[in-house]
Amino acid sequence: MDLGATFTAAAVCRAGRADVVAFAPRAAFVPSVAFVNPDGSLVLGEGAEQRAATEPDRVARQFTRRVGDGTPLRLGGVSMTADALTARFVAHTVGTVAGMWGGPAAGVALTHPAGWGQHRLASLHAALAAQGLGSTVFLTGAQAAAHAYAEHVPVAAGELVAVYDLGGTGFDAAVVRRLPDGRFALAARPEELEVGGLDFDELVFDHVRRALGDQWTGLDPADPAMRTALARLRRECTLAKEALSADTDVQIPVVLPGVDTRVRLARAEFEELIRPTIEETAATLYRAIDAAGSAPADVPAVLLTGGSARIPLVTQVVSEILGRPVTVAPNPKGDAAIGAALAIGGLDADEPAARMTEEPTRVVLRAAPAPAPVRPPVPVALAAPTRPAAKFGLSRTVAAAAAVATGLLVGGGIMLASNTGPTGAEADTKLPSPTRSTEQTVTTTPPTTTKEKKAAAETPRRTAEPRRTQVEEPLPEEPANTEQTEPPESTTTTPPDTTTTTPTDTTTPTSPESPENPEDPPAEEPADPGQAERPQS
Incomplete structure (x- = not known):
């Protein structure tokens, strides 16, 4: 049966061939209409349609859309849920077809809208079971239509x-x-x-x-x-x-x-x-x-x-x-019924009843789970290069920065910095603090002129060239200005590391999990993190 909100069609499958049931000489479907008499008896289908003009308050239309809603329908002086009314209508149609084709069917398949969930299917199944149709097989109208199509086109x-x-x-x-x-x-x-x-x-x-x-x-x-x-x-x-x-x-x-x-x-x-x-x-x-x-x-x-x-x-x-x-x-109103009959005819006679007994809400023609959508890679924003400055105290970037540092002679002072931003292995060594959500880096910048600061800030990043280390002769020590700067935020996520960071090689960047020179002694963190440590030339 193709159970529709306005019309219902039925088909019978015998020996692999399905035929639409003609309920009337010119109609291959029956109106999905119910009429309740004053004594509570039901008139379904075409008879209900004929009585609808004179007593519309006793007529129910489109009741299949209310399946799963426990609120009763009020028809005249009679109350009935949409589930019970739909089950009565299905049982009436099945009985009509049995009388026309010489006996009850070995199995019944019923279509439903593709958007129906398990709650509505379970609710309808319970109502059908009360009518002796507990072994009814459910399938979507799309599945049934595809079965009918596959009979003509491979x-x-x-x-x-x-x-x-x-x-x-x-x-x-x-x-x-x-x-x-x-x-x-x-x-x-x-x-x-x-x-x-x-x-x-x-x-x-x-x-x-x-x-x-x-x-x-x-x-x-x-x-x-x-x-x-x-x-x-x-x-x-x-x-x-x-x-x-x-x-x-x-x-x-x-x-x-x-x-x-x-x-x-x-x-x-x-x-x-x-x-x-x-x-x-x-x-x-x-x-x-x-x-x-x-x-x-x-x-x-x-x-x-x-x-x-x-x-x-x-x-x-x-x-x-x-x-x-x-x-x-070929038959838009009847193809879903044909496909449902072919689907139930292709199953073993005992299979629908057994499955519906174990799992009453499961559709026998189960849908394969939808493939998980392919998620695009998460974009990673690289941190902008910071102004060259010497690192003081053993922050988590000092080991890698020391390996790739270049000495720049600016205004008579010594400044060590990396030529590039925190990328590759260098970015991997930048680990989050175990006790603080953000990290402050203490930097000391020798006195420079405004023009020299501007030139240092506009120095382009170089990622393709090999890293070089340049050391100038140290000048006499001058008092340094200390300022604290917040490191730029980065979306790069690295696993926390509780071990001591090992300096990386100057030619081949390595990850913190596999240091190049494991035999080097680990750097010790000074007792006063704020104390500046002078770089050695």
Whole structure:
């Protein structure tokens, strides 16, 4: 069964062949409508639709959308949950098919919207179990439509099928992958919108109201005949929408109290009304394909299904937005039921009951987990080079800085600094303090002129040239100015190190985990960290 919010279709699979059940001479589906009699008995399907015009307060429509909601529906003087009403409707349909085909089915498969979660499935399963249908197999409409498609077009294991399902009250966009055992599983999380064919019916109805003008505004809403007349007019609007899939224009009969006329609607006018909604659904399908880690051009098949998929504008817009051809299901309203019958027919007779008994909320045609998205590398911002200065006290950068330091003679003083910023092995030796979240470096800069400071600050970083060490003759010691500067923030993350840092080689940078010269004695930290240690020439 393809359980829809507005219509439900059924199919029977025998010996690997599935056929749609004809509930009426010209209808391969039954309205998803329930009518409650005063005594509490239910009338379901076409009979409920016929009674809806006279007693609309006893009619329930689109109750499948309320599955999982424990709030009861009030129909006349009877209260019933949507779960119980849906289960009664499914049991009624299964019994009708059994009477038409000579006996009960060996298994039952039921489709549901791709966006339903485990709570709604468990709630519906419990209600079905109360009706003797606890072994019902659940699968999404997209999986069922793909099964029906694979009966006509070969789909190899691992290939994707994108399904555009535009139903009466909702739209589902999903991508399924063929499994090696022939089943289909969701390749990514599906997308859904609360738009469908009923919205298009309402647009046609609004067109009729605008065309009537003063005739419409002059109607009396309290007239008892208006209720029946409006229900009939809405059915005419639905028929007009369906007729425009093949005709270029239609004449909508309007019979209301004091009004008897026809309203013309051309296909071009209708397409202008629905185009924004169709474009939104096509963009949603594009997102679903992207979520599956693929591009529209790389998906072997894009399948359009659902009652409104036959509208010519749907094919045109979806093809334009995806930039590729699409396929309309041969029977958009019945293909999901055919696929569900094929899916249940391909399983062992005892398999659905056993699985549903163990895990009542699990879908037998289980979806493969969506592949984890590939995360881009985290960008790392390199610290800007600091002004050359001598390091005093044994901070965590002094060992590496001493190995690659260059002596610069500035204003008669000696200053040791690295030619490059904290990159490579040098950056690795810059470890966080075990007791403080930030680190201050005490630097001593000999007196310099303003021009010399500017020249030192504008010295370009050199990363490609080998590091060199230049030592000048020391001048007489002069008093030094001491200033504290905060090291630049860096996004480079290094593991904490509790061992003593070993100086690195001047030619080959090494990591702190594997020092070049392990035999060198570790540097000792002075008792007073603030005491300046003069560099040796």
